[in-house]
Amino acid sequence: MEGQELLRVVDVEYLHDYTMELEFSNGERRIVDFRPLLKGRLHEQLLDHSKFVQFALTDWTLEWYNGVDFAPERLYELGVAA
Numbered sequence: 001m002e003g004q005e006l007l008r009v010v011d012v013e014y015l016h017d018y019t020m021e022l023e024f025s026n027g028e029r030r031i032v033d034f035r036p037l038l039k040g041r042l043h044e045q046l047l048d049h050s051k052f053v054q055f056a057l058t059d060w061t062l063e064w065y066n067g068v069d070f071a072p073e074r075l076y077e078l079g080v081a082a
Contacts, residue, residue, distance in 0.1 A: 005025060006025075006060070006072075007024055007025055007026060007072045007073050007076055008024065008025040008059070008060045008061065008072050009022050009023070009024060009025075009057065009060065009061045009062060009072050009075065010023050010024065010025050010057075011023035011057070012055075012057050012062060014053065015031070017033075017035070017049075018033060018034040018035040018038070018049075018052060019031060019032065019033050019034070020032055020034070020062075021082050022062075022075060022076075022079060024072065024076055025072075028076075028081070029081075029082035030075070030076060030079025030080060030081060030082055031079055031080050031081075031082050032075050032078055032079040033078075034046070034052070036078070037070060037078070038052075042066055042067070042068050043068055045066055045068075046064060046066075046068060051064070051065065051066075052064075060072060061075070062075075
């Protein structure tokens with residue numbers, strides 16, 4: 001993908017439950033329900049809501065206290081237009 005900038009998450013707003021509104025580097029905002037992504041040993045830890053809300057915005061995506069993160073492209077694909 002020569003000449004194309006990699007997609008990044010540039011802003012996040014926690015909405016409710018396991019849902020967030022993300023703004024991407026292409027200017028689009030998408031609403032993402034993370035619940036379907038929370039499978040597997042590390043990811044299932046985030047089903048504890050008090051742990052799910054312990055996230056931070058990094059230079060390119062969201063990262064949780066336990067090191068879990070998701071590729072911005074995957075989050076974009078799963079999201080619906082805000």
